[in-house]
Amino acid sequence: xxxxxxxxxxxxxxxxxxxxxxxxxxxxxxxxxxxxxxxxxxxxxxxxxxxxxxxxxxxxxxxxxxxxxxxxxxxxxxxxxxxxxxxxxxxxxxxxxxxxxxxxxxxxxxxxxxxxxxxxxxxxxxxxxxxxxxxxxxxxxxxxxxxxxxxxxxxxxxxxxxxxxxxxxxxxxxxxxxxxxxxxxxxxxxxxxxxxxx
Amino acid sequence: xxxxxxxxxxxxxxxxxxxxxxxxxxxxxxxxxxxxxxxxxxxxxxxxxxxxxxxxxxxxxxxxxxxxxxxxxxxxxxxxxxxxxxxxxxxxxxxxxxxxxxxxxxxxxxxxxxxxxxxxxxxxxxxxxxxxxxxxxxxxxxxxxxxxxxxxxxxxxxxxxxxxxxxxxxxxxxxxxxxxxxxxxxxxxxxxxxxxxx
DNA sequence: CGGTTTATTGATTCAGTTCAAAGCACGTGG
DNA sequence: CCACGTGCTTTGAACTGAATCAATAAACCG
Numbered sequence: 001x002x003x004x005x006x007x008x009x010x011x012x013x014x015x016x017x018x019x020x021x022x023x024x025x026x027x028x029x030x031x032x033x034x035x036x037x038x039x040x041x042x043x044x045x046x047x048x049x050x051x052x053x054x055x056x057x058x059x060x061x062x063x064x065x066x067x068x069x070x071x072x073x074x075x076x077x078x079x080x081x082x083x084x085x086x087x088x089x090x091x092x093x094x095x096x097x098x099x100x101x102x103x104x105x106x107x108x109x110x111x112x113x114x115x116x117x118x119x120x121x122x123x124x125x126x127x128x129x130x131x132x133x134x135x136x137x138x139x140x141x142x143x144x145x146x147x148x149x150x151x152x153x154x155x156x157x158x159x160x161x162x163x164x165x166x167x168x169x170x171x172x173x174x175x176x177x178x179x180x181x182x183x184x185x186x187x188x189x190x191x192x193x194x195x196x197x198x
Numbered sequence: 199x200x201x202x203x204x205x206x207x208x209x210x211x212x213x214x215x216x217x218x219x220x221x222x223x224x225x226x227x228x229x230x231x232x233x234x235x236x237x238x239x240x241x242x243x244x245x246x247x248x249x250x251x252x253x254x255x256x257x258x259x260x261x262x263x264x265x266x267x268x269x270x271x272x273x274x275x276x277x278x279x280x281x282x283x284x285x286x287x288x289x290x291x292x293x294x295x296x297x298x299x300x301x302x303x304x305x306x307x308x309x310x311x312x313x314x315x316x317x318x319x320x321x322x323x324x325x326x327x328x329x330x331x332x333x334x335x336x337x338x339x340x341x342x343x344x345x346x347x348x349x350x351x352x353x354x355x356x357x358x359x360x361x362x363x364x365x366x367x368x369x370x371x372x373x374x375x376x377x378x379x380x381x382x383x384x385x386x387x388x389x390x391x392x393x394x395x396x
Numbered sequence: 397c398g399g400t401t402t403a404t405t406g407a408t409t410c411a412g413t414t415c416a417a418a419g420c421a422c423g424t425g426g
Numbered sequence: 427c428c429a430c431g432t433g434c435t436t437t438g439a440a441c442t443g444a445a446t447c448a449a450t451a452a453a454c455c456g
Contacts, residue, residue: 156310
């Protein structure tokens, strides 16, 4: 078990991947750096999710807490023998990998072909679905655990552009900013339409 | 077994994924369309590679031949029972999924954070490694089976920008265009440096 | 409250797109 | 075997969406 303060790293890109993790509470960002400081966030980890499973030997991303977080740690060797002793577990790993690959395809379109407003709308729709899945109920609000710069680095934009797009979506009455981090979706069909470029 | 003419589709996004495939000869592009015609190529399939394995029920991309190609087809049910009867096969599927996910991370940086010249250089380095792996020998030439528009849609650029960057790399004596589709790498360290933004 | 960090907004710049016009390669048929 | 047509590719000129640079303004926090 590990307690992370906000901004503290759980592991770094290139470090030894001898442990696997589950998020108990809090949230993390996963990302890579280009040597000159450019950063690409490749995903976010929310409670209940596994981390470090896909790697072999070395971690291929850095994981940092977005807020104070509690993480359950598990030796990789023990995890591997657990998987070996319970065959259906391997199927769920495979299933999970498939889902991640399908999600990656979506993100390719976002990063390669969508405009700034389409990216931000896609992101809000995606987070909203993810939070609803976790909560198990329908939600009209989403609380962003990450700042504007993290969203920007996830979407291949700058924090200024993300901020401008939020304002734009607010002015179109598609979302409402309850606080900096709590967003209410006022017009979900419109948000989804924007996300798909319609 | 199926023979495809250039530009012919093997399967379409959203179609029933009741078969899995191996490329015998030729090559294909995998991609998705946004309803307004914007396209993102998510990958290329070369001889010896499997297709349609990751999907459940429906294909999540369209696969089209880049050149006349020969494809071996295999009923999914038969493939699944084969995997079930030979446990190590499941491990290689998992290993393959891991590799694909790591490659996806690379592509996130390319699409989200790299400049046009860095993207094209990354692409050439990547293709070169892949061809060398397949050939089993060191190569100084790469023959591109795809046109400029396909490269552009893979890298999130336009065909014009790809063309301009090729000219730029040619003028810097980093590559030489033997023909439109055959590229000689004159200065591999320089190409790799450009790819990483150095 | 101050002080600090983070977000928003504004002005300007620039990389890459778009639109437009050659230039080339390649196949086909005379 | 060469002329012609067609479909890429390359190059040029102008435009534009997002980045960058630069102030505010708002939230957060001891």
